[in-house]
Amino acid sequence: MNDAPFRVAIIGCGLIGRKRASVMQGGELVACADAVASRAAELAVTKRGCRAFGDWREMLAQTACDIVIVATPHSSLAEITVAAVERGRNVLVEKPAARFSAEIEPVDALARARGVQVRIGFNHRCHRALRKAHELVAAGELGELMFLRARYGHGGRIGYDREWRADPKLSGGGELIDQGAHLVDLARWFLGDFATVQGFAHTYYWDMPVDDNAFMILRTDDDKTAFLHVSCTEWKNTFSFEIYGRTGKIDITGLGASYGTERIAFYRMLPQMGPPETTIWEYPMEDDSWAVEFAAFVEDIRAKRAVGPGVRDAVAVLRIIEQVYRDSGYDHRS
Secondary structure (H helix, E strand, O other): OOOOOEEEEEEOOOHHHHHHHHOOOOEEEEEEEOOOHHHHHHHHOOOOOOEEEOOHHHHHHHOOOOEEEEOOOHHHHHHHHHHHHHOOOEEEEEOOOOOOHHHHOOHHHHHHHHOOOEEEEOHHHHOHHHHHHHHHHHOOOOOOEEEEEEEEEOOOOOOHHHOHHHOHHHHOOOOOOOHHHHHHHHHHHHHOOOOEEEEEEEOOOOOOOOOOEEEEEEEOOOOOEEEEEEEOOOOOOEEEEEEEEOOEEEEEEOOOHHHOOEEEEEEEOOOOOOOOEEEEEEEOOOOOHHHHHHHHHHHHHHHOOOOOOOHHHHHHHHHHHHHHHHHHOOOOOO
């Protein structure tokens, strides 16, 4: 098997694009593009032999590469992904992959026709605590799952309501499509597809035409339930993810940095009930989810196996988000 590094091109050289470039084991950055040409140039000089472009179309036309990472505002994620796949490139596209499900849905068949892989950047699946939780659930340590409860939020910053995420034409929505996309994806990862969607999105504080809070109750066909709340009026950055089974519970808090130390507590119910047997893991080290995610993508490409999360996962998440927006009176397509 050829173990040579994959040639990688990044489109979007902001915070996330730079983060992707720094954790690319199994990949070599050969080109980068950004509408702000100076940002592309600043990233390119950190990598030997990397070319900078101010136009992503020009970059795709002139660059021989194996993987394209798309880290732009939501409005161009799907367009760039389609263009890269049509050129036979494997793509890692940041969540939510599009503003609307219809923008990204055709990519699934297109990627199969071109023989390439498309992975969606739901990197939260790769956080240490969530990997451990999925391992415990898969091993049956919680018994049959019943429901989960999760909160995710931040407090914004001065001028937050004037950034691109507050413009529905660029973002497709507010907090629900931003951090909410991660929570919906994680809920599906643990509980499966949701048949019933109830939710409410609203703008309570920020002066912007998109939501700053969203609340959801999602149910599977067999009534496994996810109760989710995302907020950018949290004031103190918060991540909390609790999973309840018939014989145990998992409680995850923190994502590192301003969200606090990543921690997972496993509470195992005893036959006599009462206080549970408790095991706690803490991960005070630097977040490795971005590196783990890229390494998994490289491994999937080499093994020629289906990636996860893929386009179908993005479509499922976006359809849930779209339904909550419709039910809440937000029409981001106009």
